[in-house]
Amino acid sequence: MMVLHKRIRFLKKIDDTLAIFHTHGVAGALGGLLMGLLADSKLTKLFFGDDPKFIGLVFGLKDGRVGAGFRQMGLQVVGILFVVALNVVVTTAICVGIRMVVELRLREEELVVGDDAIHGEDVYAVWGDGETYERSVHGHEGFDEVKDEEMM
Structure with a gap:
């Protein structure tokens, strides 16, 4: 399907x-x-x-x-x-x-950025077990200072 x-x-x-x-x-x-x-x-x-x-x-x-x-x-x-x-x-x-x-519905600005970026993670990450946003294929500079322990 x-x-x-x-x-x-x-x-x-x-x-x-x-x-x-x-x-x-x-x-x-x-x-x-x-x-x-x-x-x-x-x-x-x-x-x-x-x-x-x-x-x-x-x-x-x-x-x-x-x-x-x-x-x-x-x-x-x-x-x-x-x-x-x-x-x-x-x-x-x-x-x-x-x-x-x-x-x-998200605002137009949020739709342009994308749902993943707004929430800071990939919700349906099929390549891992809930990998956080900065380690995903998308990447994001704003999350570099956040440690893995804080994201979990």
């Missing part, structure tokens, strides 16, 4: 530092769609009993219950859309609430 995130125009517009969209959004939607496609009636009996409505599209085609298979795919799509809508509403409410207390 990190490779796709850099190549697909829509994904480039998503500011997702922690890869929540990739980890939960894409994986959850894909899992939901695949369940609607591949749900075996032998396994759905564990949850729904002998109700013939609950079957994946592939097994619905195989068993001659195409309508039930498409019904299940529809339920999965509706479920995904519900979760997306719920997340948009709740996240918007949370961000509006936080914005009433503090700014959600």
